[in-house]
Amino acid sequence: MTIKLNELLDIQESIILMESGYQNNTYITKSLRFLYNTISELSRFNELVDAKIIMLEEMDRVYALGLYNPPTKQPAFWTLLTTVLDTEHQNTFNEFVHAIKKHIAEGGVSTLHIERSEFIEAMREYYSIKLVETLKNCPVNFEFVYNEPRVERLKIIINQLEQSYSLDLSGSVLEICCGNGMATAALSKLGIRPLCIDNDSYSILEGLVSKVLKPEKTIVADVTELTDIIKGEEFDASIGFMLGDIDEFNKPLWKEILIQTIKLTKKGGSLLFTFRTEPEVMFVKDLLEELATGDVICQSETESLYDCWIYIGKKKLV
Numbered sequence: 001m002t003i004k005l006n007e008l009l010d011i012q013e014s015i016i017l018m019e020s021g022y023q024n025n026t027y028i029t030k031s032l033r034f035l036y037n038t039i040s041e042l043s044r045f046n047e048l049v050d051a052k053i054i055m056l057e058e059m060d061r062v063y064a065l066g067l068y069n070p071p072t073k074q075p076a077f078w079t080l081l082t083t084v085l086d087t088e089h090q091n092t093f094n095e096f097v098h099a100i101k102k103h104i105a106e107g108g109v110s111t112l113h114i115e116r117s118e119f120i121e122a123m124r125e126y127y128s129i130k131l132v133e134t135l136k137n138c139p140v141n142f143e144f145v146y147n148e149p150r151v152e153r154l155k156i157i158i159n160q161l162e163q164s165y166s167l168d169l170s171g172s173v174l175e176i177c178c179g180n181g182m183a184t185a186a187l188s189k190l191g192i193r194p195l196c197i198d199n200d201s202y203s204i205l206e207g208l209v210s211k212v213l214k215p216e217k218t219i220v221a222d223v224t225e226l227t228d229i230i231k232g233e234e235f236d237a238s239i240g241f242m243l244g245d246i247d248e249f250n251k252p253l254w255k256e257i258l259i260q261t262i263k264l265t266k267k268g269g270s271l272l273f274t275f276r277t278e279p280e281v282m283f284v285k286d287l288l289e290e291l292a293t294g295d296v297i298c299q300s301e302t303e304s305l306y307d308c309w310i311y312i313g314k315k316k317l318v
């Protein structure tokens with residue numbers, strides 16, 4: 001199967017990323033151990049070895065390394081390691097890669113200049129495909145994922161907020177806690193393509209299999225660590241539908257989710273969060289008082305349990 005990573009690296013063989021999940025790439029312990037062991041192995045040879053590696057660079061910094069594994073009992077494949085989300089280990093990674101390069105015979109090393117953002121998108125796609133393959137035997141209820149009345153209602157709400165509260169979803173959009181993408185479906189219908197994130201693999205699986213969530217725009221990760229997961233990018237708008245349940249016990253967790261989200265929103269950027277209950281929306285309004293200007297809207301005249309309370313605002317300019 002050809003995936004974006006194959007296209008970027010211009011290789012046919014399958015690729016295996018060293019870290020088991022997207023979020024593991026924020027702290028690449030396993031990759032560093034592997035590189036260290038590889039250098040130790042190579043040091044045993046007095047001559048240069050016949051191997052193939054690909055180095056991915058941006059601005060003279062290597063941020064990813066592909067190592068070719070020739071066919072044995074299994075077909076040939078490439079192992080891929082990257083420090084693109086782990087800035088702390090960037091220097092060590094570079095040193096290790098250059099130490100490996102020194103042991104490789106002429107012609108075995110190729111260097112590609114690829115923008116990090118392109119690589120990250122391909123990485124997201126890789127982990128989404130991996131999730132679907134890993135959980136392929138899990139049953140998915142498509143009817144549950146696509147909720148037509150909710151989609152139609154959300155489309156109307158968003159249109160109204162664009163008119164009355166200058167909600168602007170025309171730029172880059174982050175959707176936190178997207179779940180299975182039930183609400184993302186409404187954004188899609190409006191031509192909005194958010195970057196979606198949730199820490200529940202099964203919900204993400206449902207969304208991917210139902211095609212509501214796009215593989216290259218979806219991440220399984222903990223939003224309390226959002227600023228480690230998304231590097232070098234700020235969003236024009238941040239959204240979260242049906243955040244919660246928020247109760248006395250988990251308020252610190254939701255506080256961190258919201259604070260991290262605001263950090264990744266551009267100054268003046270739009271904020272849209274929906275909730276089931278009034279205490280939840282008021283908790284968020286009070287929490288964001290210093291950082292954003294916002295209003296609370298009640299939709300409770302509807303029969304629906306979804307999106308009854310809305311926080312609509314903008315991140316402050318200072």
Ligand SMILES: C[S@@+](CC[C@H](N)C(=O)[O-])C[C@H]1O[C@@H](n2cnc3c(N)ncnc32)[C@H](O)[C@@H]1O
Pocket residue numbers: 176177178179180181182183197198199200203221222223224240241242243244245257
């Ligand atoms: C009530 S569901 C809403 C799902 C979706 N936004 C919707 O409106 O249909 C709340 C979602 O928040 C997610 N969530 C809770 N804590 C999280 C965290 N720390 N990081 C990422 N997602 C989280 C849950 O996995 C769940 O999918």
